[in-house]
Amino acid sequence: MxxxxxxxxxxxxxxxxxxxxxxxxxxxxxxxxPSPMEMVLMSAGACSSVDVVSILKKARQQVSDVQVQLSAERAPSAPKVFTKLNLHFVVSGKEVSEKHVERAVSLSAEKYCSVALMLEKSVQITHSFEVQEIA
Missing domain, CATH: 2.20.25.10 (N-terminal domain of TfIIb)
Incomplete structure (x- = not known):
């Protein structure tokens, strides 16, 4: 590359x-x-979102929307690297299983998202999620 x-x-x-x-x-x-650090933050979210959507589709979940809200903390002085990062997934759909979402987020975090897996060597990364029912 x-x-x-x-x-x-x-x-x-x-x-x-x-x-x-x-x-x-x-x-x-x-x-x-965006700044380079904002791009890194959004790249982690995009990478993980691709995984979550793909895993939920394969599980035949009726997902209509997936968003990830990203928050990060940075070191107070230069270099102002990320010290903490949270990815909070909001998954919307019809009868979407929380168990499937939890599994998708975990698989992304532990196995598939190359951006987050690379960052976790020096950044404390946490994940959370919520499921919103769409009628």
Missing amino acids: QAKVKWVEGDTFIGTSDSGHNVVFDTGSDSHA
């Missing part, structure tokens, strides 16, 4: 993946795009 990041101006950069996709990063006080 390869990528490149090019400085545009000020505190704005554009990353280009080897698959040809572009992402804007901005670290300025008046930023117009």
